[in-house]
Structure formats: structure tokens, C-alpha cells
Amino acid sequence: MRLGMVGFSLLTLCMLELDNQNDLEHGRVSALDHSSIAALARNLLEAWIMFVYMSEPAISDDEWSLRRSILELHDSTARYRIAKDIGDAEEAQNFKLAKDATKRQIISDPLFQTLDGERQEKSPPGVGAGTGG
Numbered sequence: 301m302r303l304g305m306v307g308f309s310l311l312t313l314c315m316l317e318l319d320n321q322n323d324l325e326h327g328r329v330s331a332l333d334h335s336s337i338a339a340l341a342r343n344l345l346e347a348w349i350m351f352v353y354m355s356e357p358a359i360s361d362d363e364w365s366l367r368r369s370i371l372e373l374h375d376s377t378a379r380y381r382i383a384k385d386i387g388d389a390e391e392a393q394n395f396k397l398a399k400d401a402t403k404r405q406i407i408s409d410p411l412f413q414t415l416d417g418e419r420q421e422k423s424p425p426g427v428g429a430g431t432g433g
Contacts, residue, residue: 362411363411365409366411369402369409370406
């Protein structure tokens with residue numbers, strides 16, 4: 301599961317590059333302004349940081365699972381906020397339920413329990429514990 305998720309991230313980056321190469325071979329030229337280039341650079345940097353964070357070989361499978369749960373919590377929290385802001389009450393409720401379930405899973409995780417109390421307080425579920433990554 302761990303290597304599969306990392307491999308999928310790498311595959312996605314490779315597919316984006318292949319698509320770009322295909323456009324260049326067929327004479328299509330894209331004009332990117334400074335804002336687009338900056339946004340692309342930031343996205344690539346964030347993708348690389350995520351790749352390193354999730355593929356770090358020195359962490360245990362338990363810590364990897366906790367990191368994945370934290371990422372799922374961030375995802376469901378962001379989706380909940382978007383659904384709530386656009387007025388989709390049904391989707392917002394579904395994402396809120398997923399968010400709450402993931403919070404409970406993180407709080408009950410034995411590895412999260414080993415973090416000192418200050419670290420748990422500074423990183424409440426929903427904001428992110430980070431687990432030292």
C-alpha cells in the first residue's frame with residue numbers, strides 16, 4: 301500500500317511531463333505568464349515534499365499509517381469547507397462525517413497517544429499532528 305501510493309504520485313508526475321512533451325512535438329506552444337509559472341513551481345515543490353514525506357524509508361508502517369490518516373483528515377476537512385461554502389449541505393454532511401471518523405481514528409492511534417501532551421495540544425486533529433515529518 302505504501303509503495304503503491306508513492307508510485308502513483310510518481311506516475312502522475314511522469315504523465316504530466318509526457319503530456320507536455322507530446323504538445324511540444326506537435327508544434328503546440330503554450331504561453332505561460334509569470335503567475336502560471338509560479339503556481340506550477342509551487343505545485344511541483346509541494347508534490348515533491350509530499351513524495352518525500354510519504355516515502356521516507358526510516359519510518360515504521362505504523363507511523364506511515366498515521367501520516368496517511370492525517371493527510372486524509374486534511375483532505376476531508378478541505379472538502380467539507382468547500383462543500384459548505386458552495387451550499388451543498390448533503391455533501392458537506394458526508395465530508396463532516398468522514399472528517400469526524402478520521403479524527404477519532406487519529407486520536408485513538410497508539411502512535412498519536414505516544415506524542416507528548418504539548419505536541420498533541422499544538423496539533424489538534426483537523427489542524428494536523430505532522431508526526432515529526
